[in-house]
């Protein structure tokens with residue numbers, strides 16, 4: 001990841017130092033122990049600890065327990081309170097309502113815990129590794145050879161990249177798979193065209209960039225398509241070419257490889273624009289499973305999971321029916337003997353489970369493919385490739401809409417080119433950055449670099465900040481707005497802290513647990529405490545938007561804190577200045593880490 005960037009002052013998170021239990025988890029443990037001590041026959045009971053407006057936390061679990069034991073909940077709550085260890089964690093605890101516990105933590109405990117987190121030098125901020133970590137394959141960023149990438153591919157890339165980062169950060173062994181569409185009958189037409197028009201893929205001047213690669217591919221695609229649709233003989237020759245390709249004819253394969261290589265140049269140029277790392281060995285396209293297709297079908301047929309129907313090999317499902325009421329099968333082998341998308345995905349599952357030894361498969365794919373994955377996963381379960389110990393999930397995402405609420409298109413009704421969209425975002429963002437540049441003292445190079453980070457960040461954040469499965473409107477004006485739930489708002493929050501730290505002169509961030517905290521300091525501190533838990537939740541539920549929401553709330557707490565607490569004020573005692581610098585510094589580090597996990601950079605000056 002790029003946060004190994006040497007200019008980043010806080011370490012790169014590659015090493016695990018001490019993990020620091022959150023205040024919430026320590027409190028949860030103490031309450032659970034107190035419950036067991038007060039009620040030995042209650043078994044293990046969950047105190048159901050929640051954040052609360054009335055106090056820092058509320059424990060609601062006693063009510064249910066009292067019901068179960070037929071006891072008086074308020075009395076029980078009193079017993080639990082009495083059984084809590086005398087320590088420095090809790091400042092105040094009271095029984096309220098029918099038997100809730102309202103708990104206020106000691107300021108000292110808050111600052112000490114945060115200080116332990118801050119002391120974790122490697123940028124992990126004390127975030128514990130998840131005990132349930134295993135091996136996950138993430139299938140994401142899967143464009144198709146010889147075709148333009150579209151906004152759907154953008155979503156898969158952005159969401160998948162964030163999930164990979166978060167899973168790795170929480171201790172998961174992650175294998176990335178870019179399941180690109182590099183196989184299929186359309187290659188017969190493309191290759192045949194190339195044979196009849198040698199040099200069609202060549203560029204003037206030799207070396208090629210992504211844009212040139214794509215425009216050449218587009219030209220070849222359109223020309224061969226036109227010929228295919230108008231010329232019956234070319235069509236027939238194209239069909240023969242598919243057979244040659246499938247039979248592994250060397251000359252045909254070499255030409256096919258040319259298309260794949262040319263496309264990869266284009267893909268990489270888009271991923272570079274997205275400021276995203278895509279490694280070549282992780283690109284295992286559909287063709288990578290060709291050797292397995294026959295065996296996959298044989299196993300499915302022999303085990304009776306698939307049956308012959310009208311000449312095709314099919315898997316049927318009771319709950320998948322067409323409009324006519326007849327069952328719609330998953331076709332694993334076509335009547336003509338060809339294999340399709342499903343056979344490839346089933347073979348990929350076998351590879352990922354049996355060879356890569358993954359226990360979780362995550363597919364970051366458009367919700368419009370949900371039926372396909374439902375059928376593929378169910379087939380794999382029937383075949384025993386997936387089971388209780390090996391699960392597969394589709395992290396399905398919705399459609400990107402234009403301002404008019406219809407699927408995102410250009411005014412001419414064409415799909416929007418990703419490169420154009422990113423360029424536009426960067427140019428708007430650069431204008432925003434430029435407005436403040438003089439005041440901040442940015443050089444032209446910094447303006448250009450920041451414009452890129454703000455623009456690309458805006459696009460990524462807009463995608464990541466709503467629940468993936470929902471459609472969202474692509475609105476660049478909103479995305480680069482300085483106010484509201486945008487990446488640039490978070491980037492400014494980070495840069496503002498850096499500016500305060502630079503202005504602090506001799507004062508350095510230092511925790512002072514002996515100080516009494518102002519309400520806004522407590523609120524900020526308690527929110528900082530939740531970082532690890534949010535990451536664990538995001539990793540377990542594949543919901544990166546919850547990390548975005550957490551970071552946005554963090555920045556909002558920071559704004560309230562600035563309103564109520566001066567950091568570098570001459571009226572402050574030196575230890576108050578140091579303690580506040582400590583709080584904002586930890587906030588900056590949390591913002592930086594969280595944004596990096598989302599794939600978004602945080603410039604030091606903005």
Ligand code: ARG
Pocket residue numbers: 139142143144179180181345348363365
């Ligand atoms: N290439 C496909 C598309 O553009 C997405 C591939 C998704 N992954 C998979 N294993 N089927 O729609």
